[in-house]
Amino acid sequence: MIDFTDEFLKLKPGTITYYRADLDHPVAGTWSIDIPLEPFSADDEYEPETFRPGAQGPELIETEFMLDPIRLPAEDLTALSGRTFTFPVNPHDGYIDGSIYLLATHNPVDITRIEFGEANEGEIHATLHAELHLETAEMNARTAVLHTTLRFRHVQLATS
Numbered sequence: 001m002i003d004f005t006d007e008f009l010k011l012k013p014g015t016i017t018y019y020r021a022d023l024d025h026p027v028a029g030t031w032s033i034d035i036p037l038e039p040f041s042a043d044d045e046y047e048p049e050t051f052r053p054g055a056q057g058p059e060l061i062e063t064e065f066m067l068d069p070i071r072l073p074a075e076d077l078t079a080l081s082g083r084t085f086t087f088p089v090n091p092h093d094g095y096i097d098g099s100i101y102l103l104a105t106h107n108p109v110d111i112t113r114i115e116f117g118e119a120n121e122g123e124i125h126a127t128l129h130a131e132l133h134l135e136t137a138e139m140n141a142r143t144a145v146l147h148t149t150l151r152f153r154h155v156q157l158a159t160s
Contacts, residue, residue, distance in 0.1 A: 001135070001138060001139060001140045002048050002049055002051075002138070002139055002140065003139065003140050003142070004048075004051075004102075004132065004134055004137075004139045004140070004142060006144070007040075007053040008037065008040050008051065008053065009037065009144055009146065010037060010038040010053075011035050011036070011037060011038070011146060011147070011148045012035070012036040012037065012038060012148075013123075013148060013149045013150070013151060014033060014034050014035035014036065014064075014065075014148050014149070014150045014151070015033070015034050015150060015151055015152075015153040016031060016032070016033050016077070016124065016126075016150040016151070016152055016153065017031060017032045017033075017034075017152075017153045017154075018030075018031050018074075018075060018076065018152075019031070019032075020075075021075070027068070027069055029071075030068065030069035030070060030071055031068070031069070031070040031071075031072050032066075032067060032068035032069065032070060033065070033067040033068070033070065033126070033128075033150060034064055034065065034066055034067070035064055035065040035067075035128075035146065035148050035150075036062070036063070036064040037062075037063055037064060037065075037100075038055075039055050039060040039061060039062045040052065040053055040054065040055070040060070040061050041053070041054050041055060041056050041057050041058075041059065041060060041061070042059045042060075042061055043058060043059065044059065045059045045061055045103070046103055046104065048102075048103060048137060048138050048139055061102070063100055063101050063102060064100070064101070065098060065099075065100050065109060065128075065130075065146070066098065066099055066100070066101075066106075067096050067097070067098040067109070067111055067128075068096070068097060069096075069097065070087075070096050070114075071094060072085060076119075076152075077119035077122070077123075077124045077152050078119050080116045080119065080124060081116060081117070081118045081119045081124065082116065082117070082118060083115075083116050084113065084114070084115045084116070085113070085114050086112060086113050087110075087111055087112055087113070087114075088112075089110040089112065089131065090108065090110055095110065096110070096111045098110060098111050098130070100132065100134075102134065102137040102139075103136075103137040103138065105136045105137055107132065107133060107134050107135075107136050107137050108133040109130050109131065109132050109133065110130065110131040110133070111128050111129065111130055112129050112130070112131065113128070113129040114126055114127070114128050114129075115127040115128075122151060122152045123149050123150065123151050123152070124149070124150050124152070125147070125148070125149050125150075126147075126148055126149075126150050127145060127146070127147050128145070128146040128148075129143070129144075129145055129146075130143065130144045130145070130146055131143050132144060
């Protein structure tokens with residue numbers, strides 16, 4: 001097992017999406033967050049011991065944190081401003097279903113806390129406390145504190 005160090009956890013700005021409560025869809029009334037990582041290099045994308053920081057290649061690993069559904073008592077970014085929320089870990093009720101795709105596998109990520117900054121022009125800063133379960137990717141599990149800016153994304157879902 002190898003370590004997935006902070007060198008690989010350089011985040012790009014992400015997106016935060018609210019799915020209106022009046023939608024006739026299973027995600028109605030919930031949020032999702034997607035946070036891409038800066039690409040990093042590998043000699044072979046399926047061999048974690050070849051992973052290294054930077055975009056020199058020969059292969060580039062591009063992945064992201066995918067988090068949903070997130071149950072928050074808000075319908076817009078302003079209502080999230082300056083607030084902190086805690087979450088249980090999977091499989092307890094209210095957990096965030098999170099993952100990061102590495103080595104052709106979705107590796108579980110538990111988000112235990114989200115601290116939101118002030119909303120400003122469709123964006124909000126967020127600090128997420130994460131537990132990364134990377135054993136399926138032949139890497140050691142670890143905790144991480146992720147700092148990013150999230151842009152609000154409007155999504156229109158077809159109703160069933």
